[in-house]
Amino acid sequence: MLSKMRVEYILAKTFVRQNFKSYRRFSSSGPPWSVVFFGSDNFALSSLQMLHQELISGHYVRNLSVVCAYMKCPVAQYSIENKLNIIPWKPHIEDLQRDKPEIGLVVSFGHLIPQSIISAFPLGMVNVHASILPRWRGAAPIIHTVLNGETESGVTLMKIRPHKFDCGEIINTSKISVGVSEDAESLTARLAQLGAKELQFCLRNLTSSLSQATPQKDSGVTYAPKVSPIMSACVWTELSAAQLHHRHLALHHVHPLHADWHGQQIKFLDCVPCERSTDSAPGLISFSKKSKHLEVACNENSVLAIKSLQLKGKKMMTAMDFVNGFLKRVPRDLWKFGNGDVS
Structure with missing residues (x-):
C-alpha cells in the first residue's frame, strides 16, 4: 500500500x-x-x-x-x-x-x-x-x-x-x-x-x-508548539542549570525565567550556569562575593548564577541590590527560591 x-x-x-x-x-x-x-x-x-x-x-x-x-x-x-x-x-x-x-x-x-x-x-x-x-x-x-x-x-x-x-x-x-x-x-x-x-x-x-521538490521523510519528525509562560517556570528539583539557561536563551524576550520569593513572583533577567557543583537542596540561594552573583542550587547538583532580576511591580535590580534590599532581611535558613508558577 x-x-x-x-x-x-x-x-x-x-x-x-x-x-x-x-x-x-x-x-x-x-x-x-x-x-x-x-x-x-x-x-x-x-x-x-x-x-x-x-x-x-x-x-x-x-x-x-x-x-x-x-x-x-x-x-x-x-x-x-x-x-x-x-x-x-x-x-x-x-x-x-x-x-x-x-x-x-x-x-x-x-x-x-x-x-x-x-x-x-x-x-x-x-x-x-x-x-x-x-x-x-x-x-x-x-x-x-x-x-x-x-x-x-x-x-x-x-x-x-x-x-x-x-x-x-x-x-x-x-x-x-x-x-x-x-x-x-x-x-x-x-x-x-x-x-x-x-x-x-x-x-x-x-x-x-x-x-525538484521532494517529499519529507517520515522519520525524525518533531513538533514546536506555541510557547507559554509555564515553560519559563523554574522548577529547581527537576531542571538543571544548563536546562534553565537554555530556557532563558529561548524565552527571555517573551517569558523571562520566573520563580517564587516568599509569595512574590520574581523574574531572572540574566543568568548563566556555574562551573561548580553543589550539595545544597534545589532552590537554596548563596551569594558569590567574587562574581557578585546570586547562585541557586538546581537539579543534578548544578548551580545557576543570577546576574539581574526583578520582583513583580518593581524595577530591575542587580544581584547585589537584591542581597541588600531583600536577602539580608530574612533569616539565612529562608534564603530560598520556590518554584515558578506552573498552573
Whole structure:
C-alpha cells in the first residue's frame, strides 16, 4: 500500500498538471513574477523587504500584494509605509487574482491556508520555515531549537499543502550553526536573512526549483508548539542549570525565567550556569562575593548564577541590590527560591 505521504505527493503532482493550462494563460512561463506574499512578524519582514527590492528592480517581481491578518504587525506596517497593496485575511479569491498572480509566498504567517486559496495560484504556494524539516514543525521552531540546546538550525523552503502545517514537499534546505550562548532573538535575525536569501534564489529559478521538490521523510519528525509562560517556570528539583539557561536563551524576550520569593513572583533577567557543583537542596540561594552573583542550587547538583532580576511591580535590580534590599532581611535558613508558577 502507498504511504500517506506518497499519496499526498501524487495528488500534488496531479494538481500541478491540472493547473498547467491555467498557468500558461496567466504567465509568460518566466520572471518577472506576479506574487502575493503572506506574512506577519519580523522574521517575515526580511523576505518582504527582499521582494520589494525585486519589485523595484523589476527583474524577478512585476506585481506584489501582501496578505496580513493583523494591521499592526511589522509586515502590514512596512506595506503601508511603502504603499504596497494589502489584502486582509481571509481574502476573496477575486481580490487575490486581481493582478493574475502566479505564486503565493508564505513566511511566518501563522494561519492554515485552505485549498481554495492554494488553487488560486497556478504555481501553488511556497513557505519559508525556520527549521530543518521535518524537525520542529509548528509555530515556534526557533524557540524550541534554542530550548533544546541544539547546535544546528536552518531554513527550509517547501510547498504549501492544505489542512496541515509544515508537511509539504521540500524545495531546499540551508543550514547554519547555533552559537553556544546564542539566544532566540539573535538566531531569528540570522535565519530571517537566510530565509530571504534562499527565497530570492528560489524565485530566480522558480520553475526548476518547484519541479525538484521532494517529499519529507517520515522519520525524525518533531513538533514546536506555541510557547507559554509555564515553560519559563523554574522548577529547581527537576531542571538543571544548563536546562534553565537554555530556557532563558529561548524565552527571555517573551517569558523571562520566573520563580517564587516568599509569595512574590520574581523574574531572572540574566543568568548563566556555574562551573561548580553543589550539595545544597534545589532552590537554596548563596551569594558569590567574587562574581557578585546570586547562585541557586538546581537539579543534578548544578548551580545557576543570577546576574539581574526583578520582583513583580518593581524595577530591575542587580544581584547585589537584591542581597541588600531583600536577602539580608530574612533569616539565612529562608534564603530560598520556590518554584515558578506552573498552573
